[in-house]
Amino acid sequence: MIPFKKLAVSAACLVFILVGIAATRPPEHEHKNLKILPKDISDDDLDKVMDGFKAALGVKCGFCHAREKTPGSDHMDFASDEKPEKNIARHMMKMTAKINKKYFSFNKNEQGETVPAVSCITCHRGNSHPQDH
Numbered sequence: 001m002i003p004f005k006k007l008a009v010s011a012a013c014l015v016f017i018l019v020g021i022a023a024t025r026p027p028e029h030e031h032k033n034l035k036i037l038p039k040d041i042s043d044d045d046l047d048k049v050m051d052g053f054k055a056a057l058g059v060k061c062g063f064c065h066a067r068e069k070t071p072g073s074d075h076m077d078f079a080s081d082e083k084p085e086k087n088i089a090r091h092m093m094k095m096t097a098k099i100n101k102k103y104f105s106f107n108k109n110e111q112g113e114t115v116p117a118v119s120c121i122t123c124h125r126g127n128s129h130p131q132d133h
Helices: 002-024 043-057 084-104 120-124
Strands: none
Touching (some): 043 120
16 A cells, blocks of 8 residues: 555656646747748747837837727737738838848858848838938
């Protein structure tokens, strides 16, 4: 009977350890409606990209992202394509990638990765509509 108790206690401890490990892991977040950025982009990397857009255009999230339709909600619906600015941003991302690939593919870092020479701030310089300034 004692070996069974040892086995049962060991199994219970193993279950508690596995549950504890699973509970401390950050939840996997699936980003919805990414059409240009990689589908498996990390939360941190996505935040960095979006922060770069905000700084380059001098805007906040609501410039491209619509609010949730839920009454009383103050959250953004990041997956929504309701605002045309979001698709304009996608177009601009494709455009700058094409320019960098065609004209600046020689510009590489130590790892051999192409370093973009042209980005949002190149033209926008903190203005949401650079042609207006």
